[in-house]
Amino acid sequence: MATATMPSVKAVPGANFTSKRVRKQARKSYVRAVLANRVAEIRTDAAERAAFYRELRHMKIRRIAIAKKMVALSISVAALQQQLRRVEDRNDLAGKTVAEKKALADLDAALDLGRAAMGAIQAAADEWQLFAKKRIYFTEVMA
Numbered sequence: 001m002a003t004a005t006m007p008s009v010k011a012v013p014g015a016n017f018t019s020k021r022v023r024k025q026a027r028k029s030y031v032r033a034v035l036a037n038r039v040a041e042i043r044t045d046a047a048e049r050a051a052f053y054r055e056l057r058h059m060k061i062r063r064i065a066i067a068k069k070m071v072a073l074s075i076s077v078a079a080l081q082q083q084l085r086r087v088e089d090r091n092d093l094a095g096k097t098v099a100e101k102k103a104l105a106d107l108d109a110a111l112d113l114g115r116a117a118m119g120a121i122q123a124a125a126d127e128w129q130l131f132a133k134k135r136i137y138f139t140e141v142m143a
Helices: 020-090 096-131
Strands: none
Touching: 020 096
16 A cells, blocks of 8 residues: 655745744733733722722711711700700890890890701711711723
8 A cells, every 4th residue: 555645844934934833822822911911900900999998988987987976066066055945944034124135135046056056967967977878889980
């Protein structure tokens, strides 16, 4: 039985030819580079997300502390209002003299300021507390 022998194939010096082994190495290095870039992107995204939630946690802790201080302030304002009402109840000023009328007007103004302060403090404390309780999620902006 006769077998045909294949002529040996050699690269022509002027031709643009790379061997299979070289092409395979190039493909593998390309895949390694793509995977390394993807891993780096995932790590960067995870670090950004962790930094976002860390900053958010610190912000919420600060806001809760501010809300607690505002509640303490509202308690102080309530005590002040209570003391003003006691002064009003103790001193039965009929408003006969100019000094009594002025004292009544000042007392009423102080009570009105206390009520306004109480409302403003409660509203602000509720807003700070509401933000601290709100769930906020990390979303990535697609450019």
